Each structure stands twice: as C-alpha cells, then as structure tokens.
C-alpha cells in the first residue's frame with residue numbers, strides 16, 4: 001500500500017514539534033487565568049505578553065498591543081469587517097472587496113449587505129490580481145473600508161496590498177487584509193505597508209488550531225471597532241473571553257520559528273513546487289497552471305487537466321491528501337468560485353487540483369504525488 005502523502009498545507013499545517021513543546025507546561029502546570037491577580041495568573045500573563053511580542057515581531061507591528069488574540073482567522077475577519085462597519089456606519093455604508101476572497105470574508109460582507117451596507121465586488125485579472133487603481137476607482141464619499149486578501153488560498157496569487165493600502169490611506173478609507181495564507185510564508189511588514197487591520201491564523205503557519213489574531217494599527221485617533229462578543233474586558237474589551245494561554249503560547253512560538261526560517265521555507269517551497277510542476281508537465285496530458293506567474297506564494301501549485309473528469313480524477317487519488325477545484329465547496333460539486341472568477345471554464349475548474357507544499361514536504365513526496373496523478377490519469381482514460 002502506498003504511503004499517504006500530505007500536500008494540503010494551505011488547508012492546515014501540522015503543529016511544529018517545537019510549538020507543541022512550548023505549549024506543554026501551560027495545560028496543567030502554569031494553567032492560571034491570565035486575568036487573575038496572583039502568581040499563577042501573572043505567569044500566564046507573562047507568557048501571553050511574550051507571545052504577543054513574538055507575533056508583533058513577525059509582522060513588524062508598531063507595538064505588541066496592536067495584536068488581539070482570537071480563536072480563528074474566521075473570527076478575526078468577522079470582527080474586523082462587521083466590527084469596523086458597525087462602529088463607523090455614521091461615516092458611510094460602502095465597502096470594497098473582490099470576488100476571490102475566502103468564505104470567511106465573503107460571509108461577513110454578505111451579512112453586512114443584508115444589514116444595508118453596499119459592497120463593490122472587484123473582479124481580478126486572469127491571474128487573480130487586483131490593482132490599486134481598481135480599488136481607487138471604486139472609492140466613493142460613502143466608502144469606509146476596503147478588504148483585499150494578502151494571498152489567495154486556492155491559487156496562491158499575492159496582491160499588491162501595500163499599494164492598495166497607500167491608496168486607501170490617501171483617500172481616508174480604512175484597509176483590512178486577510179493574511180491567513182501570507183503571514184509566516186512571505187515577508188510582511190504592517191508598518192511599511194501602512195495596513196490598518198490584518199487577520200492571521202495559527203494553524204496555517206505550524207501553530208495550533210484555534211489560535212489566531214487580529215492586528216489593529218494603533219492610530220490617533222484610534223480605529224473604532226465594535227466587539228462582536230460582549231462580556232469582560234479581556235483584550236481591552238475588543239474580544240472578551242478567558243485567554244487560551246497554551247494556544248497563544250503556541251502561536252507565539254510558531255511566529256518566532258516562521259520569522260527565523262522564512263527565507264529557507266520560501267526557497268524550499270518554491271523549489272519543490274517547480275519540481276512538481278515539471279513532473280506534471282511530463283504526464284502526457286494538457287495541464288494548465290493557475291495564479292500569477294510573478295506574484296505568488298512559494299508553496300501553492302494550482303493546476304487544471306483539460307478534458308479530464310475532475311471527480312473521477314480526485315477520487316482516484318486516494319493516497320494523496322490535497323484539495324480539488326471543487327473542494328472548497330466540498331461535496332457540493334460546485335466549481336471553485338476563485339477559478340471561475342479568473343475565467344477558468346467550469347469543466348476545467350472541476351478538473352483542477354491544488355497542491356500545497358509545506359516545511360516537511362520532500363522531493364520524494366512531490367515525485368510520488370506526480371506518480372499517483374499519472375496512475376490515476378491512466379486509470380480513468
């Protein structure tokens with residue numbers, strides 16, 4: 001029986017063993033509530049402060065207090081989008097986004113539409129890129145916020161977020177970016193890029209599931225965001241809930257590791273991705289690569305096989321853990337909204353595969369993956 005090969009790191013990553021080790025003492029030994037005013041509480045608070053600093057260092061935040069811990073990127077996106085829109089409704093009811101966002105951005109924006117906000121949905125080019133001038137042209141006197149993801153989870157396209165943020169800043173519009181796929185994968189500097197709000201997630205960067213954060217630039221006057229949970233004063237009232245100290249410590253360690261090896265990780269990912277692409281081109285079928293040839297994440301390879309039944313192909317890959325172009329709406333059989341948004345025909349979108357490579361991926365893994373695709377293609381033809 002062939003061994004299982006995991007090439008779905010854009011869906012989730014394993015926690016790095018060093019992350020698991022860093023978390024260990026905080027389950028049953030240093031288990032205090034970080035809000036408690038006694039020795040165990042102080043120890044927990046100190047660990048949380050350190051993690052906040054590690055996260056701030058990774059994205060070059062102006063101060064650790066700009067980071068607010070949440071339970072997921074989905075939660076951070078909801079807090080940023082609904083929280084900002086609700087707190088700033090007096091200034092306008094118009095937001096700008098684009099069609100290839102993750103469902104955790106599309107969902108809250110649709111909820112805002114139902115509440116009377118208007119969203120302009122920009123269309124990316126055939127590589128999935130949005131330009132700063134597209135955003136600028138969509139700005140009206142009613143616009144309060146633009147949200148454009150830093151990097152796409154399906155096709156890996158990296159957006160010009162610094163340019164978009166600059167346009168927004170000049171026009172008095174706040175800018176949010178869902179950077180769940182970008183943080184720890186490509187260099188990102190919130191100060192240099194002048195970003196107002198940024199979402200990140202622990203389990204996409206070798207941290208624990210259930211750990212995430214929202215970066216909120218510490219401006220004067222302060223950016224206004226309405227909390228989406230009401231309760232205590234944790235995270236300065238923006239996100240009440242007892243802090244998940246072990247998960248936060250794990251996120252901090254994951255940030256530290258990402259920062260220390262981001263260049264190595266990028267070189268490793270890009271080299272294996274190109275090796276995989278070369279392998280796939282030698283299978284004797286017509287294969288097309290999606291995403292931007294220049295601006296893309298190192299570890300994602302999204303491809304479509306022309307004239308192939310996508311469902312049969314995906315089902316034949318039983319020893320390969322990866323996502324298909326119909327997977328994000330898994331089970332529904334609908335083609336990916338990202339691929340259709342960049343003009344990929346429905347059938348080709350269905351016959352597409354997203355390989356996402358990670359830190360533990362080896363050359364043997366990608367060679368064996370290509371071999372499995374080859375066998376699957378032979379079987380279904």
Ligand SMILES: *Cc1c(COP(=O)(O)O)cnc(C)c1O
Pocket residue numbers: 010011071072073074075102104149151152153178179180181201202203204212
């Ligand atoms: C995975 C992902 C999310 C959701 O992250 P969770 O922490 O699982 O909620 C949001 N946006 C993008 C781009 C993602 O890849």
